[in-house]
Amino acid sequence: MLTFDAHLDLSMNALEWNRDLTKSVAEIRKREAGRTDKVDRAKGTVALPDMRRGEIGLCVATQIGRYVGPGNPLPGWHSPEIAWAQTQGQLAWYRAMEEAGEMVQIVDEAGLDKHIELWNDAVAKNKHDTAPIGYILSLEGADSIRTVRHLEQHYAQGLRALGPAHYGAGRYSPGTHLPGNLSPEGRELVKEMDRLGMILDVTHLSDEAFWEALNLFDGPVWASHSNCRALVPDQRQFADDQIKALIERGAVIGGALDAWMMVPGWVRGTTTPETGGAKLKHLIDHWDHICQLAGNAKHIGIGTDLDGGYGLEQSPADIDTIADLATLPAMLAARGYAKDDIEPIMSGNWISFLRRAWA
Numbered sequence: 304m305l306t307f308d309a310h311l312d313l314s315m316n317a318l319e320w321n322r323d324l325t326k327s328v329a330e331i332r333k334r335e336a337g338r339t340d341k342v343d344r345a346k347g348t349v350a351l352p353d354m355r356r357g358e359i360g361l362c363v364a365t366q367i368g369r370y371v372g373p374g375n376p377l378p379g380w381h382s383p384e385i386a387w388a389q390t391q392g393q394l395a396w397y398r399a400m401e402e403a404g405e406m407v408q409i410v411d412e413a414g415l416d417k418h419i420e421l422w423n424d425a426v427a428k429n430k431h432d433t434a435p436i437g438y439i440l441s442l443e444g445a446d447s448i449r450t451v452r453h454l455e456q457h458y459a460q461g462l463r464a465l466g467p468a469h470y471g472a473g474r475y476s477p478g479t480h481l482p483g484n485l486s487p488e489g490r491e492l493v494k495e496m497d498r499l500g501m502i503l504d505v506t507h508l509s510d511e512a513f514w515e516a517l518n519l520f521d522g523p524v525w526a527s528h529s530n531c532r533a534l535v536p537d538q539r540q541f542a543d544d545q546i547k548a549l550i551e552r553g554a555v556i557g558g559a560l561d562a563w564m565m566v567p568g569w570v571r572g573t574t575t576p577e578t579g580g581a582k583l584k585h586l587i588d589h590w591d592h593i594c595q596l597a598g599n600a601k602h603i604g605i606g607t608d609l610d611g612g613y614g615l616e617q618s619p620a621d622i623d624t625i626a627d628l629a630t631l632p633a634m635l636a637a638r639g640y641a642k643d644d645i646e647p648i649m650s651g652n653w654i655s656f657l658r659r660a661w662a
Contacts, residue, residue, distance in 0.1 A: 367443040409438065464527070
């Protein structure tokens with residue numbers, strides 16, 4: 304079944320982790336064996352061959368480059384220009400993947416429909432192991448946009464979705480675990496996104512910036528990788544009133560597989576998949592909660608973030624690679640989801656959203 308993952312940090316992994324994602328996860332783990340420079344060395348779960356094996360033919364693929372000012376303890380770059388250059392390197396990797404036939408960028412409805420037809424045909428003929436993976440380019444955190452007037456250049460490169468914030472302090476908005484409104488530049492950025500017809504990704508926004516952005520922005524809104532605060536109490540998750548507001552805007556919320564966001568009590572760096580108990584069934588718990596608020600299954604999808612700076616040590620215990628998303632349809636059916644809802648959850652809700660956004 305064609306599957307759409309709305310949040311993967313593919314180019315970050317390629318450049319900063321030095322991973323050849325054209326190789327399988329097993330090959331990458333073998334090459335990284337014994338290395339300790341990253342917490343998830345030899346524990347990665349995402350690579351292009353494994354995506355194809357799991358029939359993940361569509362994704363939202365990110366650029367990311369955080370600016371950190373003096374005193375900011377988070378990892379990042381020491382000027383917006385350096386952060387911009389980093390994202391341009393990431394874009395160059397995506398272009399190289401396109402030239403190699405590994406990926407294809409999707410920027411409009413015609414390209415989306417063409418790729419879906421290609422992938423459905425490849426799956427029907429069992430030839431999807433060589434089909435290119437379609438990607439929609441997104442920027443996670445806006446720090447690398449040097450000025451608001453540069454956003455149009457990013458759009459010309461194919462950028463179609465943007466989340467103004469990431470973790471901590473940001474040039475355009477405070478992010479996860481910080482309070483506060485959009486900066487003056489952030490308000491201008493959101494208005495420029497609206498003018499260009501971009502998608503606003505509200506993932507990682509502070510609570511105050513979340514509401515301000517929704518009020519300022521009239522265009523399409525999604526949450527690429529977020530779960531429910533009612534089930535895992537943390538500002539990183541959405542509260543019920545936020546979920547209801549997103550439902551009213553026609554948003555889709557991508558369920559994330561970062562284990563600390565799936566079950567309460569997970570302590571990053573201490574809890575393990577064995578002791579924490581996070582499994583794919585907990586993702587369905589979050590989906591159930593959103594469906595109860597919505598009254599239907601039209602606002603949920605997949606946004607794994609499985610390569611977001613962690614690997615097996617912080618993933619559901621029943622995941623080995625991203626290909627294991629293929630077990631979700633049977634799990635959804637066992638939980639009582641109708642056949643007509645399962646395909647939309649796996650890909651159709653995101654596809655319908657994009658068609659509306661790009662119509």
